[in-house]
Amino acid sequence: MRAVVQRVNSASVTVDGKDVGHIEAGLLVLLGVAPDDGPDDTALMVRKLSGLRIFADAGGLMNCSVTDIKGSFLVVSQFTLYGDVARGNRPSFTGAAPGPYADEIYRDVCTGLRSQGFDVQNGVFGAHMEVSLVNDGPVTIIIETDTRKKRSQ
Numbered sequence: 001m002r003a004v005v006q007r008v009n010s011a012s013v014t015v016d017g018k019d020v021g022h023i024e025a026g027l028l029v030l031l032g033v034a035p036d037d038g039p040d041d042t043a044l045m046v047r048k049l050s051g052l053r054i055f056a057d058a059g060g061l062m063n064c065s066v067t068d069i070k071g072s073f074l075v076v077s078q079f080t081l082y083g084d085v086a087r088g089n090r091p092s093f094t095g096a097a098p099g100p101y102a103d104e105i106y107r108d109v110c111t112g113l114r115s116q117g118f119d120v121q122n123g124v125f126g127a128h129m130e131v132s133l134v135n136d137g138p139v140t141i142i143i144e145t146d147t148r149k150k151r152s153q
Helices: 039-051 097-116 146-150
Strands: 002-016 020-023 026-033 062-064 074-077 119-121 128-146
Touching: 002 039, 002 074, 002 146, 020 074, 020 119, 026 039, 026 097, 026 128, 026 146, 039 097, 039 128
Parallel strands: 026 074, 074 119
Antiparallel strands: 002 020, 002 026, 002 128
């Protein structure tokens, strides 16, 4: 699983001209799912997202999490995070999980965050979306669960 996480002052997602998700301060999470992702990856991603300390404390240091700032999550599915351009300029998406499976894992991550009491807004899986954000910092972090798998081999 791969996530591009952006610290935002606000973010929203629109489908067909309708606002389907909107947050104020919090994290915009663009989430891609690989074919071999499962419950361990989901649990790790939820743990990393909920504990990620990238918000400033009183001293201006990145010591606070979404919990500390009482922020929200906007989670948007994005299979293109697994686009591979190693063999040319047109990306191959064979590294992305098939739609129905990716949707299940995506929903599991959202459910995991909600179960911890977070406000979680979503995009629409598989839809053409327009994502708007005001990146705070800017701060952008990449989280990958598959690096854990590679280390254990």
